[in-house]
Amino acid sequence: xxxxxxxxxxxxxxxxxxxxxxxxxxxxxxxxxxxxxxxxxxxxxxxxxxxxxxxxxxxxxxxxxxxxxxxxxxxxxxxxxxxxxxxxxxxxxxxxxxxxxxxxxxxxxxxxxxxxxxxxxxxxxxxxxxxxxxxxxxxxxxxxxxxxxxxxxxxxxxxxxxxxxxxxxxxxxxxxxxxxxxxxxxxxxxxxxxxxxxxxxxxxxxxxxxxxxxxxxxxxxxxxxxxxxxxxxxxxxxxxxxxxxxxxxxxxxxxxxxxxxxxxxxxxxxxxxxxxxxxxxxxxxxxxxxxxxxxxxxxxxxxxxxxxxxxxxxxxxxxxxxxxxxxxxxxxxxxxxxxxxxxxxxxxxxxxxxxxxxxxxxxxxxxxxxxxxxxxxxxxxxxxxxxxxxxxxxxxxxxxxxxxxxxxxxxxxxxxxxxxxxxxxxxxxxxxxxxxxxxxxxxxxxxxxxxxxxxxxxxxxxxxxxxxxxx
Amino acid sequence: xxxxxxxxxxxxxxxxxxxxxxxxxxxxxxxxxxxxxxxxxxxxxxxxxxxxxxxxxxxxxxxxxxxxxxxxxxxxxxxxxxxxxxxxxxxxxxxxxxxxxxxxxxxxxxxxxxxxxxxxxxxxxxxxxxxxxxxxxxxxxxxxxxxxxxxxxxxxxxxxxxxxxxxxxxxxxxxxxxxxxxxxxxxxxxxxxxxxxxxxxxxxxxxxxxxxxxxxxxxxxxxxxxxxxxxxxxxxxxxxxxxxxxxxxxxxxxxxxxxxxxxxxxxxxxxxxxxxxxxxxxxxxxxxxxxxxxxxxxxxxxxxxxxxxxxxxxxxxxxxxxxxxxxxxxxxxxxxxxxxxxxxxxxxxxxxxxxxxxxxxxxxxxxxxxxxxxxxxxxxxxxxxxxxxxxxxxxxxxxxxxxxxxxxxxxxxxxxxxxxxxxxxxxxxxxxxxxxxxxxxxxxxxxxxxxxxxxxxxxxxxxxxxxxxxx
Numbered sequence: 001x002x003x004x005x006x007x008x009x010x011x012x013x014x015x016x017x018x019x020x021x022x023x024x025x026x027x028x029x030x031x032x033x034x035x036x037x038x039x040x041x042x043x044x045x046x047x048x049x050x051x052x053x054x055x056x057x058x059x060x061x062x063x064x065x066x067x068x069x070x071x072x073x074x075x076x077x078x079x080x081x082x083x084x085x086x087x088x089x090x091x092x093x094x095x096x097x098x099x100x101x102x103x104x105x106x107x108x109x110x111x112x113x114x115x116x117x118x119x120x121x122x123x124x125x126x127x128x129x130x131x132x133x134x135x136x137x138x139x140x141x142x143x144x145x146x147x148x149x150x151x152x153x154x155x156x157x158x159x160x161x162x163x164x165x166x167x168x169x170x171x172x173x174x175x176x177x178x179x180x181x182x183x184x185x186x187x188x189x190x191x192x193x194x195x196x197x198x199x200x201x202x203x204x205x206x207x208x209x210x211x212x213x214x215x216x217x218x219x220x221x222x223x224x225x226x227x228x229x230x231x232x233x234x235x236x237x238x239x240x241x242x243x244x245x246x247x248x249x250x251x252x253x254x255x256x257x258x259x260x261x262x263x264x265x266x267x268x269x270x271x272x273x274x275x276x277x278x279x280x281x282x283x284x285x286x287x288x289x290x291x292x293x294x295x296x297x298x299x300x301x302x303x304x305x306x307x308x309x310x311x312x313x314x315x316x317x318x319x320x321x322x323x324x325x326x327x328x329x330x331x332x333x334x335x336x337x338x339x340x341x342x343x344x345x346x347x348x349x350x351x352x353x354x355x356x357x358x359x360x361x362x363x364x365x366x367x368x369x370x371x372x373x374x375x376x377x378x379x380x381x382x383x384x385x386x387x388x389x390x391x392x393x394x395x396x397x398x399x400x401x402x403x404x405x406x407x408x409x410x411x412x413x414x415x416x417x418x419x420x421x422x423x424x425x426x427x428x429x430x431x432x433x434x435x436x437x438x439x440x441x442x443x444x445x446x447x448x449x450x451x452x453x454x455x456x457x458x459x460x461x462x463x464x465x466x467x468x469x470x471x
Numbered sequence: 472x473x474x475x476x477x478x479x480x481x482x483x484x485x486x487x488x489x490x491x492x493x494x495x496x497x498x499x500x501x502x503x504x505x506x507x508x509x510x511x512x513x514x515x516x517x518x519x520x521x522x523x524x525x526x527x528x529x530x531x532x533x534x535x536x537x538x539x540x541x542x543x544x545x546x547x548x549x550x551x552x553x554x555x556x557x558x559x560x561x562x563x564x565x566x567x568x569x570x571x572x573x574x575x576x577x578x579x580x581x582x583x584x585x586x587x588x589x590x591x592x593x594x595x596x597x598x599x600x601x602x603x604x605x606x607x608x609x610x611x612x613x614x615x616x617x618x619x620x621x622x623x624x625x626x627x628x629x630x631x632x633x634x635x636x637x638x639x640x641x642x643x644x645x646x647x648x649x650x651x652x653x654x655x656x657x658x659x660x661x662x663x664x665x666x667x668x669x670x671x672x673x674x675x676x677x678x679x680x681x682x683x684x685x686x687x688x689x690x691x692x693x694x695x696x697x698x699x700x701x702x703x704x705x706x707x708x709x710x711x712x713x714x715x716x717x718x719x720x721x722x723x724x725x726x727x728x729x730x731x732x733x734x735x736x737x738x739x740x741x742x743x744x745x746x747x748x749x750x751x752x753x754x755x756x757x758x759x760x761x762x763x764x765x766x767x768x769x770x771x772x773x774x775x776x777x778x779x780x781x782x783x784x785x786x787x788x789x790x791x792x793x794x795x796x797x798x799x800x801x802x803x804x805x806x807x808x809x810x811x812x813x814x815x816x817x818x819x820x821x822x823x824x825x826x827x828x829x830x831x832x833x834x835x836x837x838x839x840x841x842x843x844x845x846x847x848x849x850x851x852x853x854x855x856x857x858x859x860x861x862x863x864x865x866x867x868x869x870x871x872x873x874x875x876x877x878x879x880x881x882x883x884x885x886x887x888x889x890x891x892x893x894x895x896x897x898x899x900x901x902x903x904x905x906x907x908x909x910x911x912x913x914x915x916x917x918x919x920x921x922x923x924x925x926x927x928x929x930x931x932x933x934x935x936x937x938x939x940x941x942x
Contacts, residue, residue, distance in 0.1 A: 106831070106833055107714070107833075108710035108714070108832060108833030109831045109832045109833040109834075110714075110717075110832060111831070111832075152663065153663050153667075155661055155663075159660070159661065161722075163638075164661065166667070167634075167638065176916075180916055182916060182917070182920070183914060183916075184917070186892065186894075187831045187832075187892070188829050188830070188831060188864060188892075188893065188894050188897075189630070189829065189832070189863040189864050189865070190626055190630065190635065190829045190860075190863045190864065190865045190894070190897040190898050191829060191894040191896070191897065192623065192624050192626075192674055192894075192896045192897065192898055192899065192900045192901070193894055193895060193896050193901060193905075193909055193912065193913065194674075194901060194909065194913070194917075194921045194939060194940070195671060195674065195675055195679075195920075195921055195924050196624075196637070196670055196673075196674055197917065197920055197921075197924075199667055199670035199671070200666060200667075200670070200671070200924075202667070203663055203665075203666065203667055204666055208666075219717075220714075220717045220718050220721060239579035243578075243579070243581075243691075246581075246690075246691045246768075247691050247768050247769055248768075248769060250691060250722065250723065250767065250768055250770075251632075251721065251722030251723070252721065252722070296721065297717075297718050297719075297721055298718055298719060298780075299721075299773070299777070302770070302773045302776075305773075306770070309769075358659050358660065358661045358662060359659070360577070360580045360582070360658045360659065361579060361580045361581060361582075361658075361660070362577055362578075362579030362580040363580075389661075392660040392661050393659060393660050393661065394660070394661045421657065421658070421659075422659065423657075423659050423661070423662040423663075423664055424664060425662070425663045425664050426659075426661035426662065426663060427661050427663055428663065429663045430663070430664060430665060434664075438664055438665065441664065442664065442665070443654060445647075445651055445653060445654075446653070446655070446665075446668065449653070449666075449668055449928075450665045450666055450668075452927050452928065453666050453668075453671075453924075453927065454666075455927070456923050456924065456926070456927030457920075457923065468665060469665070
C-alpha cells in the first residue's frame with residue numbers, strides 16, 4: 001500500500017487517546033513489542049495503548065483516514081511473527097492489553113464475556129470461580145491474551161476434547177478496518193441468520209479487524225484426571241490405539257501427546273538442573289511415548305476403571321509395550337512436565353528448525369517415517385524431535401541442525417506434508433514466517449479467495465499488511 | 472439483477488449436460504422441486520440435474536456467462552423456502568441429487584467423504600458399516616441431503632453433544648459463482664492457514680456457491696442409550712437441571728428436548744390412530760416435560776448409573792416432579808416418539824404459526840413466560856406449543872391460531888426474542904420466509920457486512936438471488 005501521512009496520524013492519535021497512550025519507538029514502556037522467538041526485529045513507528053473499544057475504534061478511524069497500517073498486538077506470544085510490525089515500513093502497533101476486563105460470567109449460560117487483553121489464565125480463573133472451565137490450554141497461557149488466541153485460532157493441549165479456539169467462541173466484538181464497531185457479542189448455541197461473520201475474524205491474524213471482546217463457551221469443570229504415559233513399539237499402532245482410547249474414554253479423552261526417544265534423551269541430557277529433574281519413568285528406553293489424559297467431573301471411580309480397561313486391552317493387543325499410570329496428582333504433573341519441558345530442552349540443545357504441521361489421523365505414522373527417512377538422506381546424522389497433539393494429527397516436527405539449513409529442511413518437510421494431504425500450519429498460523437510456504441502449499445484459487453475476502457473487508461489494506469496473505 | 476439471456480443459456484446447458492439433464496418446467500420428472508411447507512409456488516424456468524462436479528461447474532459457467540440466476544437444490548426439506556425459485560423471476564434450479572456417491576470412508580481418520588446429493592441416512596449407514604457414527608440427526612434425515620444440510624448449517628437432535636453441521640464439516644468441494652471448482656476436501660482437525668473459507672459456504676444457503684462434496688467428521692458409535700422423560704414443575708428449573716445433567720453425564724449428554732402440556736394434549740387428542748397411539752407415561756398431567764438422552768460406547772453400566780444418580784439428585788432438589796426412565800430400547804423409542812410426533816399432531820390440529828428461535832440458555836424460562844403472557848394478552852385464548860432442543864437454547868415456538876394472524880404473531884415473538892438477546896432463526900436459516908424478519912433483527916452494520924461478503928464472492932449475483940440477504 002502507499003504509505004500514508006504518519007506524523008499527522010500520530011498527532012491526531014495523541015489528541016484522541018491522550019499522550020500516554022501513544023508510545024514513541026524506543027520508549028521503554030513499548031519494550032513489550034518484541035518477537036517471541038527472537039527471529040524478527042520489532043521497530044514500530046509508535047505503539048498505541050487504547051483503554052476501551054471506543055478508543056480502539058477512534059484509533060483505527062484515524063489510521064484509516066491517513067492510510068497508516070496498524071498491527072494488532074495482544075500477548076505477543078505468537079510464533080510466526082504475526083503481531084510484529086514489518087521492519088522496513090512505517091507501521092503502528094495497537095496493543096489491546098489495557099482492554100482487560102472480564103465483563104461478565106454467566107453460569108446458567110455456560111458463557112463468559114471478556115475483553116481482548118485478558119490474559120488466558122485470568123479468563124480460566126474467572127470460569128473457575130463459578131465452578132466451570134474455560135478449556136483453552138496453551139503453554140503460553142500465563143501471558144497469551146484472549147484477543148490473540150482468537151486472532152490466531154489457538155489450539156493447544158485440550159483440542160481433542162474441546163476444540164480449537166474457533167469452537168469456543170460464541171460471539172465477538174470487533175473494530176472493523178474502517179473504525180466501526182461490530183457488536184457481535186452473543187452467547188447463542190444456534191444462530192442460523194446469515195453468514196457466520198465471526199468465523200472470518202477468528203484466525204484472521206489481525207488482517208480483517210481488531211477483536212476487542214469475546215463471549216466464550218464454558219464447560220463443566222473436571223475434578224478427576226486420569227493420566228498415563230505409554231511406551232509404544234512404533235507409531236503405526238497410533239490409529240488403532242487412538243480408536244481404542246476413543247471407545248473407552250469417549251469424549252472424556254482430553255489429550256493424546258506423542259513424543260519420541262529423541263525427546264526423552266533431550267530431557268534427560270539438558271535439564272538435569274530442573275527441579276525436579278526429568279526422569280524416565282520406564283526401566284528401559286522405548287522408541288515412542290504417548291501421554292494420555294482423560295478427565296471427569298464427578299465419576300472418578302468410573303474414569304479410573306476406564307483407564308484400567310483401556311491399558312489392559314491396549315497391552316493385550318500389543319499396542320503398548322509398557323505403561324505408567326499416574327496414581328496421584330503429583331505423578332500426573334510429573335508426566336505432563338516431561339511433555340511440557342520438550343521445547344526448553346530443545347532450546348538448550350542448541351535450538352531447532354521448527355514445524356507446526358498436521359496430517360490426517362490415519363497418516364501420522366507414514367508422515368513420521370517419511371520425514372525421518374528423507375531427512376536422514378538429505379542431512380545425514382540430523383536429529384528429529386517430533387512431538388505434539390497427535391490426537392488432532394498435529395505434529396511439532398523439529399529438526400536439530402544448523403539454522404542456515406532452515407530453508408532446505410522446511411522445504412523437504414512441507415513437501416512430505418503435501419504428499420500426505422496435511423497442513424503447513426496446524427495451530428500457529430501464517431504470520432510473516434510462513435507466508436512463502438503458504439503460497440506454495442495452497443492452490444492459486446484458494447490464495448485468490450483469501451485476497452478477495454481481504455479486499456472486501458479491508459479495501460484500504462491498513463490492517464496488518466504483509467501478514468497471512470502471500471504477496 | 473438484470474435478467475440474462477435465458478433461452479441461450481438453456482440451449483447451451485442442453486449441449487453441455489445432455490438433453491435429459493435439463494428438465495423443462497412442467498416436466499413430471501421436475502416435480503420434486505416444491506416447497507416442503509406448501510407455502511410457496513415453485514416455478515423454475517428449468518431444472519438442471521448434473522451428474523458430476525465437472526458438470527455442475529460447466530452449468531454454473533454457462534449461467535454466469537448469460538447472467539441467469541441459479542437456485543441450488545438438494546433434498547428440498549428446508550422450511551424457509553431457501554431452495555425454491557422466486558415466483559416472478561426466471562430462475563434455474565440446479566439439483567445435486569445425482570451427485571450421490573460416498574467417495575470414501577476412512578475409519579482410521581474418523582472421516583467420510585460424500586457427495587452433496589447423498590441422503591443423510593445413506594451417509595449414516597456408510598459410517599455404521601465401519602462401526603462409526605455420523606452424528607447429524609434430523610427429523611427429515613430420510614430425504615434431506617448432505618449438500619442441503621451444509622448449505623443451511625443444519626442442527627437437529629444431537630447438537631448438544633456433537634455440534635451443528637458446521638462443527639461436523641472438515642472439508643468442502645464446491646463450485647464457485649464463476650464456475651470454478653474449489654478443491655477444499657481435507658480431513659484435518661487443525662489447519663490454521665488463512666481464513667477458513669469453508670465457514671463462509673456452510674450456512675450460506677446457496678448464495679455463495681454450490682457445495683458438491685464434503686469430508687465430514689465421524690465419531691465412535693454409541694451402543695448404549697439412557698433415555699428418560701422428566702416431568703418439570705416449571706421451566707425456571709431448566710438451568711439448574713441442565714447444569715446438573717452436564718455434571719453427571721458430561722459429554723455423553725446427547726439430547727435435552729422440552730415440550731409442554733399443550734404438546735402432550737395435542738399428541739393425545741390428534742393421533743389416536745397412530746400405531747402405537749401416543750400415551751402419557753405419567754399418572755397425572757404436568758406443565759412441562761423434558762426428554763433426556765445420554766449415550767455411551769462401551770460403558771452401559773456406568774451410563775445407567777449416571778442416569779440413576781442424576782434422577783435421584785434432580786428429584787431430591789425438587790427440580791423434577793416425576794420421571795420415567797426407559798428400561799429398554801422399545802420404551803426409549805416410545806418416549807422419543809412423543810417428541811417426534813409433535814409436528815404431526817400440530818398439523819392435524821389445524822397447523823400453527825411456526826418460529827424456530829434461540830435464546831441464551833439462562834433466558835429460556837423467561838422467554839417462555841414472556842411469550843406466553845404477551846400472546847395471551849394480544850390474542851386471547853391462543854394456544855402455544857413450545858418444544859425443541861432446549862439444551863441448545865433452541866425453541867420451536869408454535870402458535871396455534873388462524874394463519875392470517877401470522878405477521879402480527881411473529882412480530883410479537885421476534886420482539887421478545889430480541890429482548891432476550893436471541894436469534895430469529897436457530898437452525899432453519901433465513902431463505903425467503905425470514906428475510907424481512909432478519910432485516911429488523913440485525914444491526915445495519917451486520918446487514919451491510921453480509922452484502923459485502925456476497926458482492927465479493929458473487930459479484931454477478933447469480934447464486935440464489937433473493938434469499939438470505941435482506942433486500
